[in-house]
Amino acid sequence: MNPLHLLTRYFRASLSAQAQYPGTTVLMTVGAFAVNFIEIFGIAALFSRFGQVRGWSFGEVALFYGLVSISFGISDFLSRGFDVLGTEFIRTGNFDRVLLRPRSLALQLIGYDFRLRTMGRVLQGLLIVAIATQTLHFHWTLAAVGLAAWTVAGGVALFFGLLVLQGTLSFWTVEGLEVANVLTYGGVQAAQFPLSLYAPWFRGFLTFVVPLACVAYFPVVALLGRHDPLGAPDWFLPLSPIFGVIFLAVSFWAWGFGVRRYTSTGS
Amino acid sequence: MNALRPYLATFSARFQLMLQYRAAALAGFATQCWWGGIKVMIYAAFFGAAGAAAHAPISLSQTITYTWLAQGFLSLNPWTGDPDVAAKVRTGAVGYDRLRPVDAYGWWYVNAAAWMTARAAPRSAMMFALTGIIFPIVGLGAWAWAPPAGVAAALLFSLSMILVVLLSSAIVMLINICVAATLTDRGVNNLVAPVAILLTGNLIPLPLFPDWARTALFIQPFAGVVDIPFRIYFGQLTGTMALAGVGLQVFWILVLGGLGRLWLGRVMDRLQVQGG
Amino acid sequence: MPQILVEGLAKTYRVAEREPGAWGAVTGLFHRRWRTIEALKGVGFSMERGELVGLIGPNGAGKSTTIKILSGILRPSAGRCEVDGLVPWLQRVQHVARIGVVFGQRTQLWWDLPVIEGFDLLAAIYRVPPAQYRATRDQMVGLMRLEKLLDQPVRQLSLGQRMRCEIAAAMLHDPSILFLDEPTIGLDAPSKLAVRDFVSTLNRERGVTVILTTHDMHDIEALARRVIVIGNGTILADSPYEALRAGVLAERRLCVDFAEDAPVIDIPGVEERARDGRALELAFDPAIIAAPTLIARITADHAVEDIHVDEPAIEEVITRFYQLHGAEEA
Numbered sequence: 001m002n003p004l005h006l007l008t009r010y011f012r013a014s015l016s017a018q019a020q021y022p023g024t025t026v027l028m029t030v031g032a033f034a035v036n037f038i039e040i041f042g043i044a045a046l047f048s049r050f051g052q053v054r055g056w057s058f059g060e061v062a063l064f065y066g067l068v069s070i071s072f073g074i075s076d077f078l079s080r081g082f083d084v085l086g087t088e089f090i091r092t093g094n095f096d097r098v099l100l101r102p103r104s105l106a107l108q109l110i111g112y113d114f115r116l117r118t119m120g121r122v123l124q125g126l127l128i129v130a131i132a133t134q135t136l137h138f139h140w141t142l143a144a145v146g147l148a149a150w151t152v153a154g155g156v157a158l159f160f161g162l163l164v165l166q167g168t169l170s171f172w173t174v175e176g177l178e179v180a181n182v183l184t185y186g187g188v189q190a191a192q193f194p195l196s197l198y199a200p201w202f203r204g205f206l207t208f209v210v211p212l213a214c215v216a217y218f219p220v221v222a223l224l225g226r227h228d229p230l231g232a233p234d235w236f237l238p239l240s241p242i243f244g245v246i247f248l249a250v251s252f253w254a255w256g257f258g259v260r261r262y263t264s265t266g267s
Numbered sequence: 268m269n270a271l272r273p274y275l276a277t278f279s280a281r282f283q284l285m286l287q288y289r290a291a292a293l294a295g296f297a298t299q300c301w302w303g304g305i306k307v308m309i310y311a312a313f314f315g316a317a318g319a320a321a322h323a324p325i326s327l328s329q330t331i332t333y334t335w336l337a338q339g340f341l342s343l344n345p346w347t348g349d350p351d352v353a354a355k356v357r358t359g360a361v362g363y364d365r366l367r368p369v370d371a372y373g374w375w376y377v378n379a380a381a382w383m384t385a386r387a388a389p390r391s392a393m394m395f396a397l398t399g400i401i402f403p404i405v406g407l408g409a410w411a412w413a414p415p416a417g418v419a420a421a422l423l424f425s426l427s428m429i430l431v432v433l434l435s436s437a438i439v440m441l442i443n444i445c446v447a448a449t450l451t452d453r454g455v456n457n458l459v460a461p462v463a464i465l466l467t468g469n470l471i472p473l474p475l476f477p478d479w480a481r482t483a484l485f486i487q488p489f490a491g492v493v494d495i496p497f498r499i500y501f502g503q504l505t506g507t508m509a510l511a512g513v514g515l516q517v518f519w520i521l522v523l524g525g526l527g528r529l530w531l532g533r534v535m536d537r538l539q540v541q542g543g
Numbered sequence: 544m545p546q547i548l549v550e551g552l553a554k555t556y557r558v559a560e561r562e563p564g565a566w567g568a569v570t571g572l573f574h575r576r577w578r579t580i581e582a583l584k585g586v587g588f589s590m591e592r593g594e595l596v597g598l599i600g601p602n603g604a605g606k607s608t609t610i611k612i613l614s615g616i617l618r619p620s621a622g623r624c625e626v627d628g629l630v631p632w633l634q635r636v637q638h639v640a641r642i643g644v645v646f647g648q649r650t651q652l653w654w655d656l657p658v659i660e661g662f663d664l665l666a667a668i669y670r671v672p673p674a675q676y677r678a679t680r681d682q683m684v685g686l687m688r689l690e691k692l693l694d695q696p697v698r699q700l701s702l703g704q705r706m707r708c709e710i711a712a713a714m715l716h717d718p719s720i721l722f723l724d725e726p727t728i729g730l731d732a733p734s735k736l737a738v739r740d741f742v743s744t745l746n747r748e749r750g751v752t753v754i755l756t757t758h759d760m761h762d763i764e765a766l767a768r769r770v771i772v773i774g775n776g777t778i779l780a781d782s783p784y785e786a787l788r789a790g791v792l793a794e795r796r797l798c799v800d801f802a803e804d805a806p807v808i809d810i811p812g813v814e815e816r817a818r819d820g821r822a823l824e825l826a827f828d829p830a831i832i833a834a835p836t837l838i839a840r841i842t843a844d845h846a847v848e849d850i851h852v853d854e855p856a857i858e859e860v861i862t863r864f865y866q867l868h869g870a871e872e873a
Binding site for chain 1 (some may be wrong): 522
């Protein structure tokens with residue numbers, strides 16, 4: 001039975017479990033949609049008052065925001081097991097059970113829980129991309145769709161990598177891990193606006209430390225057919241999402257150390 | 268005094284319990300710094316465009332102060348019900364609260380107030396230390412949490428912040444009761460949070476919304492949790508308008524508190540009938 | 544060639560001591576004081592295929608460390624361990640595919656899923672061929688009488704029902720070794736009997752090797768022909784239960800109901816244990832005075848209404864054993 005087959009089994013089990021609480025699932029999905037969608041009211045209000053921001057229009061910012069939301073929503077759908085590793089697996093000792101099964105640990109953690117409510121954020125992202133398309137009169141060529149999909153793929157990899165790192169940290173401590181929200185939820189927040197609005201040190205952080213700019217700002221600038229006002233070369237822009245994938249690879253490399261620590265201390 | 272003893276005792280017990288979660292406080296503070304920092308940079312970019320500032324009813328420096336205040340006092344926002352109440356409802360332990368010789372509404376209300384203030388106290392202090400004191404010292408004065416507009420503003424702000432706790436607790440109580448009535452916290456928490464974030468002024472300061480919405484945003488209850496006290500603080504709301512703001516806070520405390528008391532009575536009667 | 548071979552197994556932990564709270568977490572990043580804990584100090588034993596062994600010892604003695612190493616979720620600091628020719632912590636995936644583990648305090652089933660769907664998912668995880676899975680599942684369902692439970696979500700089961708499902712779940716991939724960690728904890732009497740009966744059947748009829756840890760000595764009495772006692776990180780005893788009992792507490796008990804108030808009995812080799820009105824409990828060493836002799840002497844001197852010989856309760860035997868070896872819980 002190949003990994004993909006097992007994931008579909010896990011997925012069906014998750015659906016079946018969530019079907020036990022249909023009302024809750026619907027409400028959570030609506031809530032996830034609403035709590036993220038209201039952001040666009042804030043952005044729209046600022047643009048209606050100020051007109052533009054450093055040469056960027058409402059539609060362009062909406063495109064940044066929509067795509068990064070889709071990326072995060074998909075990653076959230078896949079990474080629940082890593083997100084709650086500290087509280088649901090390590091503190092309770094249930095990680096032993098994961099080790100007792102003859103499958104890769106990552107596969108089991110991905111399969112732990114596919115929450116439908118995360119689709120609320122994906123829907124919200126899609127709707128905001130639709131709003132952006134409308135505002136900008138954007139024409140979705142095949143190349144544009146391809147670039148957007150590649151951007152989202154890089155974004156999913158990056159956010160997934162952040163959750164893997166959070167999970168890795170929980171092998172050492174489960175206290176205060178909420179701080180990882182700074183990089184996940186806060187990352188979405190930061191990536192929804194163009195990089196050029198930020199202070200230089202923060203741009204550096206978003207490019208070289210946690211390369212959020214590589215899965216939102218740079219490729220979307222290419223998607224919009226613009227040149228980067230910060231001076232990144234045009235050829236780099238559509239390639240940049242690869243850094244999300246590299247980030248994920250590095251995260252799994254660190255993950256190996258965490259697992260090794262767990263199996264040599266048992267706690 | 269003796270009549271109030273159980274409420275004071277539960278307030279202080281819950282307050283001290285919440286203060287123990289220091290790792291959570293530090294993590295929350297870090298998150299709020301990040302959030303505030305991004306917002307402040309974004310506002311500066313919007314305000315920075317030539318002549319744009321003229322269109323805004325509040326200045327950039329006021330917007331920045333508003334942002335740090337909002338982040339520092341974030342825990343006073345009524346986004347969700349009290350998690351303790353939700354846990355009691357889930358486990359069925361809500362019946363034990365009926366065994367206590369206290370007023371059920373007052374008991375939960377005091378708990379909600381303690382839950383919120385104990386989380387807000389250390390975070391707002393840290394936020395002020397960083398953005399109100401350290402920022403000006405290290406030359407980031409333009410990005411700082413500015414001092415209040417004057418002595419009168421400071422005094423009225425203090426009064427208004429006490430009303431924030433009372434008003435926010437009254438809103439949290441309505442959420443709690445909804446949790447008790449529906450037997451789950453999932454639904455209502457998810458529906459209230461977006462509304463609260465939008466209408467308190469946490470998303471963006473309420474004065475930055477389009478001018479036609481100004482009056483409606485001012486008189487709705489959530490304005491009393493963030494917008495009214497903060498605008499009093501930096502002197503954008505003065506004189507009659509400031510008093511009107513405080514008056515609105517009191518009005519909503521009475522209305523929502525009264526509504527909550529009535530509703531809780533009915534929900535508790537039903538829970539008893541069901542044997543829940 | 545034994546199925547399980549353990550030699551000189553040692554495990555030391557370095558535990559960082561830090562101040563409590565968030566500030567402690569911060570200072571802990573810069574300097575740490577370490578404390579070394581020796582959980583195992585050279586444990587060795589071997590087991591043949593099809594054996595059923597009880598692993599007992601006080602809390603903190605090293606039982607669960609041993610189980611964790613054997614099941615491949617913990618690396619030892621030193622020593623050798625092979626199970627079916629595999630080193631558990633090095634060949635984790637191959638090893639765990641051949642073992643079944645039940646933790647009495649935790650569930651491996653999915654809380655919100657009906658039992659049967661959890662079984663299906665486990666079969667997928669363990670890559671059990673469909674035909675074999677159906678056969679094993681039906682057999683387990685029959686043995687444990689789970690027919691009526693299969694469609695219920697796990698959260699609705701009683702503890703006893705859940706434990707029956709747990710053991711069945713651990714057997715779905717037809718493991719050759721079963722680790723049972725306190726499988727009867729918290730169960731009511733009928734459920735305990737059902738679990739013991741099931742374990743005994745699996746061991747006898749399917750030849751499954753079983754390692755059982757428990758604090759309920761009646762589990763040991765009912766199931767284990769061989770007992771390994773662990774204390775302070777070493778093996779204190781490895782013998783049949785009867786030998787353990789004889790070595791520790793050879794004494795037997797005589798319970799007498801007299802016709803009037805119980806008299807004082809003064810016979811060499813006999814001690815008074817308890818007295819309540821007309822009832823008297825005596826302890827005697829059969830090597831010094833045989834039971835018939837003792838009974839004859841008492842009935843000769845006193846009017847007796849009832850009399851019977853007893854053995855000390857197994858809890859008493861074990862407690863005495865721990866005391867003798869200084870292995871009580873710290």
